[in-house]
Amino acid sequence: MNDSISQNLQQLKSEISDSVTLVAVSKTKPNQAIMEAYATGHRIFGENKVQEMTQKWEELPRDIQWHMIGHLQTNKVKYIAPYVALIHSLDRVKLATEINRQGERYRRVMDCLIQIKIAKEDEKYGFSPDDALIFLEKLTTNPMPNLRIRGVMGMATFTSDSEQIKHEFSVLKSFFDHNKKAHNLEILSMGMSGDYPLALELGSNMIRVGSAIFGSRQAH
Numbered sequence: 001m002n003d004s005i006s007q008n009l010q011q012l013k014s015e016i017s018d019s020v021t022l023v024a025v026s027k028t029k030p031n032q033a034i035m036e037a038y039a040t041g042h043r044i045f046g047e048n049k050v051q052e053m054t055q056k057w058e059e060l061p062r063d064i065q066w067h068m069i070g071h072l073q074t075n076k077v078k079y080i081a082p083y084v085a086l087i088h089s090l091d092r093v094k095l096a097t098e099i100n101r102q103g104e105r106y107r108r109v110m111d112c113l114i115q116i117k118i119a120k121e122d123e124k125y126g127f128s129p130d131d132a133l134i135f136l137e138k139l140t141t142n143p144m145p146n147l148r149i150r151g152v153m154g155m156a157t158f159t160s161d162s163e164q165i166k167h168e169f170s171v172l173k174s175f176f177d178h179n180k181k182a183h184n185l186e187i188l189s190m191g192m193s194g195d196y197p198l199a200l201e202l203g204s205n206m207i208r209v210g211s212a213i214f215g216s217r218q219a220h
Ligand SMILES: *Cc1c(COP(=O)(O)O)cnc(C)c1O
Pocket: 025, 027, 048, 069, 070, 155, 191, 192, 193, 194, 208, 209, 210, 211, 212
């Protein structure tokens, strides 16, 4: 047992307000580490791989809320559709169509965040702000009844330049503010271990924190 997980979690929770949701990112970490966080009362965990998340869902308590935060292949939506609590990585229209289809199949409304590309790095997935707006508007005229957009998610560039990170977060925050009323957006998912204090300063209400809770991950 390594009780630093519960200490890290308690420390983090003491820093954030009650209106901010903490997603504990448990990717690559064993069930035992998740159960240590669970023992403190924490129930929201984030994973980025379908197979790993599904295996953990099968093995761990059923009151855990599993958030998919990683890039999602269309042909794998069916594996998480029965149980996933929130998909943060809705990054293309074709994926939305499949999530809606699987939601219909499992008679659920699938809660999703639109992932918006705010980072400079090319490899980051996501809609441009313009395309995200086009998609939201299309949904008002052609609704997908088994998919509900709850908000937006973004990842800042991995850099030590805090001005750049702040700029990128402010792009997402202003998209959120401009569109929340018309499209019922409630969740602004931004901030990870390295940048969550900046994200909170800029108005985030959901942070996704892994290594600051569970320790660093092995490269693999
Ligand atoms: C891994 C990951 C995180 C957490 O990263 P840490 O730096 O360990 O906090 C957050 N969001 C996404 C999308 C991730 O893939």
